Amino acid sequence: MSEKPVSSAGLRRDMEILEVLAGHGDGPDADGFGVNWIAQRLGREKSQVSRALRALEAEGMVERDPVTRRYRLGWRLFSLAARTQQSRLVRVAEPFLRHLATLFDEDTHLCVLRGEMVLTLSSVPSSRAYHRIWEGVSVPVIMAAAGRSLLADWEDEQIRELLRAALPSGLDSAIGGEEQWLADIEHVRTAGYAVTDVELEDSAAGVSAPVREHRGLIAAAISVSVTRTPAESRMREMGAVVAETARRLSTALGLPPGAPGSGADRSPDPAGSAGGR
Amino acid sequence: MSEKPVSSAGLRRDMEILEVLAGHGDGPDADGFGVNWIAQRLGREKSQVSRALRALEAEGMVERDPVTRRYRLGWRLFSLAARTQQSRLVRVAEPFLRHLATLFDEDTHLCVLRGEMVLTLSSVPSSRAYHRIWEGVSVPVIMAAAGRSLLADWEDEQIRELLRAALPSGLDSAIGGEEQWLADIEHVRTAGYAVTDVELEDSAAGVSAPVREHRGLIAAAISVSVTRTPAESRMREMGAVVAETARRLSTALGLPPGAPGSGADRSPDPAGSAGGR
């Protein structure tokens, strides 16, 4: 009659504490929070919070600045998440891919970037008959429909470098020149998806959108290949849907609500003058 | 003298469970883990694990596949992890790592010191095929390529202490003796980077350089592992580039242009942070 004894009290308390520590935005955001502040915010006993925090620290869930005595989230959370993110990606993405595959009735793929190659992790085929199996196959990033989405966070300079290295011959016209690429990528940054016309023979055209993991980095891309190219407007429609799906997948992977385009901080050029090769 | 009332029992149990869920590599890696398997692996009561998992699920720390009934880490954990200090560091460092990875076409890592272990925060793989995933994994500081860079600000005496504690057997020759270490570290202080020959099997050799945060303290290290060892001179070239990149990253983190060697204040007693005991 009272309530459900669903979750244990101690755990709930710990989670509340972690949530407070995670919550940037209110209070002295500067760095970390003191015991008293947390206790007051949760309406709990100081002693309780103090002890809980010491336990959490012993486990590495939080860490304490030795000088300011303030707590913040610890390395253990990061470590746990980082080790699992990889395997989690495919599993969590599957229903999203299937949704798109049935919605458009086109082959839908999940791709990741490895070096300068795009690796297809999983595919959901359309209802139409045989398809080429892409799972486990790598193709050069400039050839893949998902390429533009996967590179969206790269510095323009790095992209140019990659393109110049990967476009030895006069293929420029075939897959679009450097400027076309940069324009496409800018489109990914603003609109959230990419539209490609002609690249690999098998997947003539397609739309793709970047998927971000918990840290906000682009971890993968959803790519829908289109066999018979529809009208331009239709492609854009599809792109918007794919982008939205990719965004929801990102959230399911733990990406916090903020910074969808990751416009947060385009960090300064790491290359600089270090040209030596 | 029986035991230490360090950490609470329930929390420790929960952490052990999470650690099992994060640890893919043994057991039915495929998808999550069942209650029984976890209980057996931890040597705990099934009932205990069952209840703990339900509580963790209610908090979103783990999630259960409704059909296979297996557990795996949940969105809440990832969401929290995204807001750690380490995540911020990773996000800022990523383009710098990528720059090095493409420049050398070698795996590039960002590592931090945690107690006497080196935790790899993020890795950017080279174009060459499959590599071991190091993200979220810790290795002893004496085994890591980044170790020398991370310890560069320590007092010689403390380094000796650490080495003596960490070198129980006759490994000295394998990874270089005390004096070799101190010489290497002195090299980091003067030249800004470290070169290591043979440590972990997987990352045979590499170069690394320390990254400093706004106060000038070493917060992390960039480490480029080299699979096929190139000539000595080439390694030194790479070292210089890595050091320069690390310095740019430091600046991006808020380090003022001055005091690159941070000879400013060799902090008197960092020993307080010593881990287990």
Add this chain to the structure above:
DNA sequence: ACTTATTTTGCGCTGAATGCAACCAACCGC
């Protein structure tokens, strides 16, 4: 259907978390 494998639940008992208050330690202005 039966048998096995896996997970959940009921329930006394014990140990660990709770809350209060006292205690400790900085920090601040004077």
Add this chain to the structure above:
DNA sequence: GCGGTTGGTTGCATTCAGCGCAAAATAAGT
């Protein structure tokens, strides 16, 4: 130096929540 204020830890009796055992429920084979 002193009293005051803020921030954090510790001692201790009470009490409640988690523990383990075993039995019930559920799923999965055969």
